[in-house]
Ligand SMILES: [Fe+2]
């Protein structure tokens with residue numbers, strides 16, 4: 001699955017990338033930054049630097065943006081780009097199958113994050129004594145979701161960026 005990256009290694013992913021490839025990397029950089037920001041908020045909560053209201057302010061707006069953008073991003077990838085890539089580069093089917101399966105797995109994580117976030121939000125908004133428990137639960141769900149997401153972003157770039165550069169995929 002890595003023959004495309006071998007042909008166009010990361011060291012050569014420079015400013016001269018086609019627009020769609022550069023935009024793709026920019027989107028992924030945004031997801032990584034949001035994930036890091038949320039992880040940091042969870043760490044501050046666990047260390048006692050934030051109370052539930054503070055965690056709410058530090059986490060929920062970012063999480064809302066993250067969930068919406070990532071869901072939309074996956075839809076465009078699996079619905080538009082991957083089918084196009086399958087035609088352009090039939091040898092990479094197995095790699096694209098893997099990335100599509102990742103999307104399903106990550107979707108389950110996003111769903112769990114959404115539900116944990118709603119429960120936490122309701123506890124904070126209602127000034128419930130349950131808020132700390134819900135905060136811990138949400139922080140745990142965030143932890144569990146992170147490695148799969150980060151790995152997916154890396155794996156996808158290894159396939160998609162060289163494919164767009166070498167095979168001319170990515171046009172609308
Ligand atoms: Fe993806």
Ligand SMILES: [Fe+2]
Pocket residue numbers: 028073077153156
């Ligand atoms: Fe992606």
